[in-house]
Amino acid sequence: MSTPSVTDEVRSALAENRPVVALESTILSHGLPPGRNREVAERLEGVVRAAGAVPATIAVLGGVPRVGLTPTELDFVCDPTNDLVKLSRRDLGAAYALKRDGATTVASTAALAHAAGIGVFATGGLGGVHRGARETWDVSADLDVLATTPVLVVCSGVKSILDMGATLELLETRSVPVVGFGTDRFPAFYRRESDFGVPWRVDSAADAAAVVAAHRTVPGSAGVLLANPIPADFEMDAELHERLLAEGLELLRERNVQGKEVTPVLLEHFHTASGGVSLDANEALVVSNASLAAAVAVELAA
Numbered sequence: 001m002s003t004p005s006v007t008d009e010v011r012s013a014l015a016e017n018r019p020v021v022a023l024e025s026t027i028l029s030h031g032l033p034p035g036r037n038r039e040v041a042e043r044l045e046g047v048v049r050a051a052g053a054v055p056a057t058i059a060v061l062g063g064v065p066r067v068g069l070t071p072t073e074l075d076f077v078c079d080p081t082n083d084l085v086k087l088s089r090r091d092l093g094a095a096y097a098l099k100r101d102g103a104t105t106v107a108s109t110a111a112l113a114h115a116a117g118i119g120v121f122a123t124g125g126l127g128g129v130h131r132g133a134r135e136t137w138d139v140s141a142d143l144d145v146l147a148t149t150p151v152l153v154v155c156s157g158v159k160s161i162l163d164m165g166a167t168l169e170l171l172e173t174r175s176v177p178v179v180g181f182g183t184d185r186f187p188a189f190y191r192r193e194s195d196f197g198v199p200w201r202v203d204s205a206a207d208a209a210a211v212v213a214a215h216r217t218v219p220g221s222a223g224v225l226l227a228n229p230i231p232a233d234f235e236m237d238a239e240l241h242e243r244l245l246a247e248g249l250e251l252l253r254e255r256n257v258q259g260k261e262v263t264p265v266l267l268e269h270f271h272t273a274s275g276g277v278s279l280d281a282n283e284a285l286v287v288s289n290a291s292l293a294a295a296v297a298v299e300l301a302a
C-alpha cells in the first residue's frame, strides 16, 4: 500500500531513464476554482510533454497513492463535489487505511515522487513559515520534506502571505539550496522579486541540472529549490497585490482561519477579489514552472 501505483507510461519512462516531472494535485483541488483547475491540469501536462518529458500528476485515489493520472482521473480530482482531502505527508497513512480520495501538497507529492523514483517536481508556490508563526507555530511541512527528500522542486518562491525571511532562514538551517533562475532575488509568487536575495543563481536549465546533480553527491544532501519568477506579462500590480494581501490577512483574523485552511482561503480571496487577475497569474507561473522543470529533467536524463 505504501508503494505508489505508477502508470505504465511513467514506469517505462523511469525504467529507460527518460525525463519525468511530478505535478501536485492540491493546487488543482484546493488552489484553483472548478473548471479552471481542469484546464490548468491539461496545460501543465501539455507543456511537460512539449519539452520532452513525461508528466506524473500525483494524488491518492480510494486510498491508493497514484503516480500519473488518466484524463478521467484528472476530471475526478478537479471536481469539487468529490470533496478531496488536502493531504500533507502526515495524512497519507490515514488516507490509505481509510481508503480516502485526497490531493497531495508539495510535501506529500515530493515524498511520493521520490518513492516512485522521480527526482523533479513542479508546483506554484512552496509552503513556508506563516506570518505570526512565533505564536501559531504554523510552518508548512513542505520545508521539512524538502530538507529530507532528494527532489528538485521548481516553484515561484513562496506566497507573499508567508513570512519570507523566516522561510529562507529555515531553508538555510535545513541545508536546502535556493537557486534563482535568471534572478538574484527570491521571487514572491505573484511578484517577480521580493526584498530577499538568493544564495545561488543559474541562467540555464543545463546549469540548474548540473547544480542538482552535484548537490546529490554532497553527503547528507536532500532537496533543492529552483525559484523561477512569474513571467513578466503576468506579474501582479504592486498596489493591487498589497491591497489583496492586507484584506486576505484581515479575513483570516476575522474568521479565525487556522491550519491547512489558511492557504486555500487566502488564495480564494485573491482570486475573487482580483476579478481573476490572480488566477491568470497563478496559471502563468505554474505553467512556466512545469516547463522549466521539464527542461531540467531533460538535462538530468541526458
Ligand code: PSU
Pocket (backbone or CB within 6 Å): 024, 026, 027, 028, 030, 031, 032, 104, 105, 106, 107, 124, 125, 126, 127, 128, 139, 140, 141, 142, 259, 260, 261, 263, 267, 282
Ligand atoms: N501554492 C499555490 N497553490 C497551492 C499551494 C501552494 O500556488 O494550492 C498548496 C501546495 O500544495 C502547498 C500547500 O504544498 O499549498 C501548502 O499548504 P500548507 O501551508 O497548509 O502546508
Ligand code: MN
Pocket (backbone or CB within 6 Å): 138, 139, 140, 141, 259, 260, 262
Ligand atoms: Mn500550515
